[in-house]
Amino acid sequence: MAKIFQGDSTSSSKIVFTFDGKYVYQGDSTSSSKRIYTWDGKHIFQGDSTSSSKIMYTWDGKYLYQGDSTSSSKRLYTWDGKYFYQGDSSSSSKRIYTFDGKHLYQGDSTSSSRIMYTFDSPVPPAGHIQQVVLANSPVSQEVLNVLNSMNIPNGIKNQINNAQTGVSAMTYLNNEISFASTERNSLIDERIRLFLNDTLIQNPLDSIAIILKEEKREIRKKQLCDTYIGKGDTVKATETRDTLALEYGYNNYVKMADVQLEVFSLPSSCFAVITDPNIKQEVEYVAYDPNDRINAVRGEALLAVAFDSLFLANIEPLEPIGSGLRMGQNNLEQQKVSAKESSLSIYPNPSDGGIVNLEIKGDELLNNVSLEIYTITGQLVASYSFSGENRMVTINTNKLIPGVYFVKLFSNTQLIETKKLLINN
Numbered sequence: 001m002a003k004i005f006q007g008d009s010t011s012s013s014k015i016v017f018t019f020d021g022k023y024v025y026q027g028d029s030t031s032s033s034k035r036i037y038t039w040d041g042k043h044i045f046q047g048d049s050t051s052s053s054k055i056m057y058t059w060d061g062k063y064l065y066q067g068d069s070t071s072s073s074k075r076l077y078t079w080d081g082k083y084f085y086q087g088d089s090s091s092s093s094k095r096i097y098t099f100d101g102k103h104l105y106q107g108d109s110t111s112s113s114r115i116m117y118t119f120d121s122p123v124p125p126a127g128h129i130q131q132v133v134l135a136n137s138p139v140s141q142e143v144l145n146v147l148n149s150m151n152i153p154n155g156i157k158n159q160i161n162n163a164q165t166g167v168s169a170m171t172y173l174n175n176e177i178s179f180a181s182t183e184r185n186s187l188i189d190e191r192i193r194l195f196l197n198d199t200l201i202q203n204p205l206d207s208i209a210i211i212l213k214e215e216k217r218e219i220r221k222k223q224l225c226d227t228y229i230g231k232g233d234t235v236k237a238t239e240t241r242d243t244l245a246l247e248y249g250y251n252n253y254v255k256m257a258d259v260q261l262e263v264f265s266l267p268s269s270c271f272a273v274i275t276d277p278n279i280k281q282e283v284e285y286v287a288y289d290p291n292d293r294i295n296a297v298r299g300e301a302l303l304a305v306a307f308d309s310l311f312l313a314n315i316e317p318l319e320p321i322g323s324g325l326r327m328g329q330n331n332l333e334q335q336k337v338s339a340k341e342s343s344l345s346i347y348p349n350p351s352d353g354g355i356v357n358l359e360i361k362g363d364e365l366l367n368n369v370s371l372e373i374y375t376i377t378g379q380l381v382a383s384y385s386f387s388g389e390n391r392m393v394t395i396n397t398n399k400l401i402p403g404v405y406f407v408k409l410f411s412n413t414q415l416i417e418t419k420k421l422l423i424n425n
Contacts, residue, residue, distance in 0.1 A: 002121035003028070008103065008112055010120050019121075023048070043068065061142060063088070081145020083108065101149045126152045130160060138164040188215070192223075205231045218244070222253055229260050237261060252286045252295035259283055259302070273306035284378070304404055304420070343417055344371075344409045350422035351397050358384070358407060360391035366411040373421070374406045381405070397423045 003010075004017040015028040023030075024037035037056075038045040044057040055068040057076070064077040077096075078085040084097035095108040097116075105114040129152065133139060137160070147160060167175075191211060195204040205227050212224035221244055228237035241257045248254075259282055263272045272279055286292075287299030343366065345359040358371055369391060373382040381400065384393045402423050409417040 001030070002119065005118040005120065008115040008118055010118060014118075016117070079142075081142050082149060099149075101146070101151070126156050130156045133160050134163050136168050136170050138166065138168055188220075203231075209236075218248055221247075225257055229257070229264070232264070234261055234264060252289060252292045252299075255282055255286055256295055256298050256302075271306075273302060280378070300404070342419075344407065344419050346407060346419055346421055349420075350424055352424050353398050354396070356395050356397050356421065358393050358395065360386065360409065366416065368412045370410045372408045372410065374408065375403070
């Protein structure tokens with residue numbers, strides 16, 4: 001129990017505050033009715049409360065801030081282990097208090113006439129301090145400043161100062177824990193890989209889910225959600241998705257999980273991405289986020305698959321006739337369109353920059369032909385119309401941002417074919 005006295009005195013009549021490690025009491029008392037401040041190791045609260053609305057000051061070991069903030073504009077005092085400075089400064093002209101481990105002095109002075117408060121707190125024996133500090137050396141400069149200001153035998157101080165080299169036992173232990181954690185994660189990844197590659201296991205995702213359910217890290221919970229989606233277990237996938245959203249917020253991963261769960265029950269997820277503007281917009285938002293490339297790649301991949309169909313074929317189901325099967329009768333013209341060779345040629349593709357040729361080949365039935373080039377997010381970047389026999393255009397890809405583009409061939413405003421153009425740099 002620490003006592004704080006008014007002036008240079010340790011008389012009980014001069015006790016102004018009592019501190020028990022958590023609460024600051026008015027006078028020489030530990031009654032709950034006398035609690036005027038609460039301390040949680042970082043914040044000083046007004047009264048007997050740890051509500052954020054009651055935060056008066058924030059302390060980070062060097063600066064005392066006004067309110068619940070660590071903004072440099074909110075720094076009231078700076079502490080260097082001996083002096084308190086006004087504001088965000090360590091200039092000698094800004095020293096407003098001096099502390100020697102027992103007395104708090106006004107200004108830059110250790111004169112007895114300048115003593116404002118005397119601190120009488122239980123101090124561990126010097127040998128105990130020595131053992132604790134040596135076990136955790138090297139320590140910070142702030143800790144050394146406090147130790148050097150304490151009334152500790154010079155021999156112990158010298159031994160502590162000489163030990164401030166190398167790596168502390170605590171740092172070494174933390175490094176060992178970090179290494180063990182990394183090794184454990186590598187082994188988990190290896191187990192998952194073995195299950196996925198084992199052709200004798202009928203449902204490897206079941207075993208992978210059992211492994212991941214015991215993990216607490218965010219990345220493992222995401223993998224568990226992906227596993228449930230891959231299994232088609234929408235109930236557990238939704239539960240895991242809700243847990244991720246609650247713990248880590250509605251981030252890009254959760255948005256992509258929502259899209260996957262939404263289109264899971266649909267006949268064609270790619271068709272839903274193309275035709276549903278809400279789904280398409282959600283995927284584009286993730287794919288276009290420059291600050292989250294991991295999930296952006298997921299979004300880009302889904303867009304690329306959705307928009308990279310060579311032909312929009314009209315296919316009828318097989319219908320039983322007696323003991324055999326017959327194909328439904330497509331329109332003859334549609335059959336020709338589905339069976340024909342590609343009319344659009346792009347070369348070189350992929351392109352490393354420079355000239356790329358877009359050529360429409362061989363089909364005289366195509367009239368009023370045009371080409372349109374779109375980004376992966378659906379933005380039109382170029383369009384070309386053709387007449388007569390000349391059906392080739394040369395474009396300079398140096399004017400385009402590297403990435404995936406879609407080249408669409410139209411005839412009489414009807415989409416005939418779509419091909420992907422990849423520009424590397």
